[in-house]
Amino acid sequence: MVVFFTVKDNNSFGKPYGIMENVNLQILKQPLGFIRAIQLIMSIFAFATTLGFSTHTSFKVDCGNETFTQVDLTFGYPFKLSHIPITLDCKGNVSIVKLPWDFSSSAEFFVATGVLAFLFTLLALVIYIFYSSFYINNQLVPICDLVASVVLSVLWLSAASAWAHGVNYVKHYANPANFFEFINLCSDDQCETTYTGNYASLNVSLIFGFGNFLLWASSLWFVYKETKFHEEPSQQPQQC
Numbered sequence: 001m002v003v004f005f006t007v008k009d010n011n012s013f014g015k016p017y018g019i020m021e022n023v024n025l026q027i028l029k030q031p032l033g034f035i036r037a038i039q040l041i042m043s044i045f046a047f048a049t050t051l052g053f054s055t056h057t058s059f060k061v062d063c064g065n066e067t068f069t070q071v072d073l074t075f076g077y078p079f080k081l082s083h084i085p086i087t088l089d090c091k092g093n094v095s096i097v098k099l100p101w102d103f104s105s106s107a108e109f110f111v112a113t114g115v116l117a118f119l120f121t122l123l124a125l126v127i128y129i130f131y132s133s134f135y136i137n138n139q140l141v142p143i144c145d146l147v148a149s150v151v152l153s154v155l156w157l158s159a160a161s162a163w164a165h166g167v168n169y170v171k172h173y174a175n176p177a178n179f180f181e182f183i184n185l186c187s188d189d190q191c192e193t194t195y196t197g198n199y200a201s202l203n204v205s206l207i208f209g210f211g212n213f214l215l216w217a218s219s220l221w222f223v224y225k226e227t228k229f230h231e232e233p234s235q236q237p238q239q240c
Contacts, residue, residue: 024132032222033128039215040121046208047114050107050163051077053205055197059176062190063090070194077111078104079170090185097183101173106159106166110209113159117152117212135226142226149223153216160209167202 027033054076061069069090075081079102086097124145127135135141172178176193180186 022130022133024129027128027132032219032226033125035215035219035222036121036125036128039212039219040118040125042208042212042215043114043118043121046205046212047111047118049201049205049208050111050114053077053201055199056195057174057176057193057197058195059180059191059193061088061090061185062192063185067091073174073176075174078107079166080104081174086179086183088183088185095184097179099173099179099182101169103166103170103173106162110159110163110166110205113152113155114209114212117156117216120148120152139228142223143228146220146223146227149216149220153213153220156209156213156216160206160213163209164206167199167206170202171197171199 028037054074056072056074058070058072061071063069067090069088071086071088073081073084073086075084081099081101081103083102084099086099088095088097127141135145175196176191180191183191185191
């Protein structure tokens, strides 16, 4: 048996791998690519800590004759307290109370900003890594990258600020002491707060929110350097 070996030339080697020829992982070692990778992770943590949040507050009601009823209010994203009825059963006297507060607008704005930033960053990294030559040779792409980065920087600042106010309102109004006035059984100091909730996760989400703003603001310079608006200083010829 005679076996023939064929050797591909250097130009044809690797062609079956298609797009893998153009993979540029070195971009992740450069400031712009590295910051984009961090932004991707930070955006996930920002909206995940808000979406996954859940806590409860509780209070007890004195029904008389040394009889007490424990009442729990469990809530989380999107923080529509007005959609969570409180049911009290005091010696068979059942009453349902609905609170008037809704803090969903700032929470949803914050989460939407995080998801939008995640999707854009993912798209940017795909272009940087797999289509780096297209990014460099087409000046419209870096300009669009710069405009989107400016918009997302503003959105992160607005969303984080709005959500900071939202978190303060949630902490305040979800305290049982603030909705005793809506409960008839609590009119004569018959109710006592037993637990005010744990908001550590929301505090972390605010850290990630403002951290994302700082990241996006700092990335503007590196994106700007890739556009045609940035001109490298020309070197003056040395005089002898």
